[in-house]
Amino acid sequence: MMSITEETRSILLGFQRTEITEYAVYSALARRVKGPNGELFLRIAEDEKRHASIWERYTGVSLPPDRWKVVLFVLLALVLGITFAIKLMEKGEKRAEKNYGAVKEAIPEVAVILREETEHEAALADLIDEERLRYMSSMILGLNDALVELTGALAGFTFALGSGKLVAMAGSITGIAAALSMSASEYLSQKSEEGDRKPLKAAVYTGLIYLGTVVVLVFPYIIFDSPFAALSLTLLNGVGIILFFTFFMSVVRDVPFRKNFLEMLSISLGVAGISFLIGYLARLFLGVEL
Numbered sequence: 001m002m003s004i005t006e007e008t009r010s011i012l013l014g015f016q017r018t019e020i021t022e023y024a025v026y027s028a029l030a031r032r033v034k035g036p037n038g039e040l041f042l043r044i045a046e047d048e049k050r051h052a053s054i055w056e057r058y059t060g061v062s063l064p065p066d067r068w069k070v071v072l073f074v075l076l077a078l079v080l081g082i083t084f085a086i087k088l089m090e091k092g093e094k095r096a097e098k099n100y101g102a103v104k105e106a107i108p109e110v111a112v113i114l115r116e117e118t119e120h121e122a123a124l125a126d127l128i129d130e131e132r133l134r135y136m137s138s139m140i141l142g143l144n145d146a147l148v149e150l151t152g153a154l155a156g157f158t159f160a161l162g163s164g165k166l167v168a169m170a171g172s173i174t175g176i177a178a179a180l181s182m183s184a185s186e187y188l189s190q191k192s193e194e195g196d197r198k199p200l201k202a203a204v205y206t207g208l209i210y211l212g213t214v215v216v217l218v219f220p221y222i223i224f225d226s227p228f229a230a231l232s233l234t235l236l237n238g239v240g241i242i243l244f245f246t247f248f249m250s251v252v253r254d255v256p257f258r259k260n261f262l263e264m265l266s267i268s269l270g271v272a273g274i275s276f277l278i279g280y281l282a283r284l285f286l287g288v289e290l
Helices: 007-034 035-059 067-078 081-097 110-127 136-161 164-191 199-223 227-252 257-287
Strands: none
Touching: 007 035, 007 081, 035 110, 035 164, 067 081, 081 227, 110 257, 136 164, 136 199, 136 227, 136 257, 164 199, 164 227, 227 257
């Protein structure tokens, strides 16, 4: 083994831990996924294991996988989809690859490993096909519509009605009716188009995302007596939903996070502000007291 500095060895230990951890993740995913995807994960797992053994020749120590990361990424794959989990994991490796330049003079195998990692990314991008990603546009439609319409409606109801329970009831009725309407519209829209997406599944995805958003936004009005306290939590929940979904989209579709988050946030809060003002004016001029 050639002599390397402690600084280089420290970098290589980081590479080694990453590679052996990814070997464990891909191996776990390969056991859960059948067909071409499973075969690809198994091949990538073996490559990652071989990369780890290369680094081990230079570090002189055998490292176990980071078990917490293995559990985390396998859970992410189960809950949010394989594409999200592996793309998030590959983003972490991409950041680590920036250190390759610091060791490429001392380690001749760096160029080969870097090329294989690039091939992995290309293979994953070409092969992975998840149902939930094919219906992503339907999910976005349901989420965006629920956030904009229902946040605005709840803000207007808050000042117009002045009662948390009444707002919860009105918001629930409005939200459920809108979810059914959006599902029907998405079904008819997909039925009129030619593609590989099934109209009924597209409608179900749209409706479920809409209803889920309704529950999260209306729930504060059920637990708070003050409708204004409930509105504050509802707006906070809305920001949380936008933050999570924008991050999810930025990972699986490689789109800018900051731009999309600020755009969606400004639209939702803008509509909520206008609706709150409309509710205030309606109560002021109509003189309704509940």
